[in-house]
Amino acid sequence: MRIQLKAFGICKDILGGRELTVEFDGETVADLRKDLTQKFREIEKLNSLLIAVNEAYAENDRVLKESDVIALIPPVSGG
Amino acid sequence: MIVITHNSIDIQNVIRSAESADAGALNVFIGTVRSKTGEKKVIRLEYEAYEPMAILELKKIIEVAKAKWNLKGWAISHRVGVLSVGDVAVAVAVSTAHRKESFEACQFIIDSLKQTVPIWKKEIFEGGEEWVSAHP
Known part of the structure; x- marks a missing residue:
């Protein structure tokens, strides 16, 4: 399926944009993280990468749908 | 009041938004842009x-804070965009019946926010730039 990704902070730099569409053959958040880490090796060097689905942090076993709003959340640093 | 703003933060407005006639204490945290990161001179921050x-x-x-400390009022304003040294990046205000809860709640809120x-935030300092906390 084709999924829409939002990328913030350093993820925006690594993926080369704030919004992008990618082809995804897996099912879960864990699959997506693995997929992205293989495509973008810089992700491995991060302290962490959380994934938000529909504006809330998602667990690894969350199953993704094409209509989901998916966001890549590198380590936050507000304040 | 909970806002993300592209403009400079009006601290008085944050305080006013957290006021309550039932409160005996109002605690404010203001986070500002520091001039140095380690030994490096900061030029600007981009949030x-x-x-x-x-x-x-x-x-x-x-x-969570309301359940734990019985907040009478609260306000958070966080700025995004390009900030210079001395600019206010975030302001948190809470009011409670007594001072102890207001100190605790305010600290909890800013710690949780972080x-x-x-x-x-990306730090642009002399000789380079870096997304804060991204790498070990």
């Missing part, structure tokens, strides 16, 4: 947020 989710996460933090709210 960005995943705004709708940041607002939702801030609301969750307030819900841990869970999707906001990022």
Whole structure:
């Protein structure tokens, strides 16, 4: 399926944009993280990468749908 | 009041928004842009947020704080965009019946914000730039 990704902070730099569409053959958040880490090796060097689905942090076993709003959340640093 | 703003933060407005006639204490935390990061001289900071989710996460933090400290009023304003040394990046204000809860709640809110709210800052310093906390 084709999924829409939002990328913030350093993820925006690594993926080369704030919004992008990618082809995804897996099912879960864990699959997506693995997929992205293989495509973008810089992700491995991060302290962490959380994934938000529909504006809330998602667990690894969350199953993704094409209509989901998916966001890549590198380590936050507000304040 | 919970806001992410592209403009400079009006601290008086944050305080007014947290006021309550039932409160005997109002505690404010103001986070500002420091001139140095380690030994490096900071030129500017660039903040960005995943705004709708940041607002939702801030609301969750307030819900937890309300349950724990019986807040009478609260306000959070976080700025995004390009900030210079001395600029206010974030202001948190809470009011409670007595001072102890207001200190504790205010600290809890800013500590939680730094841990869970999707906001990022890039430091631009002399000789380079870096997304804060991204790498070990």
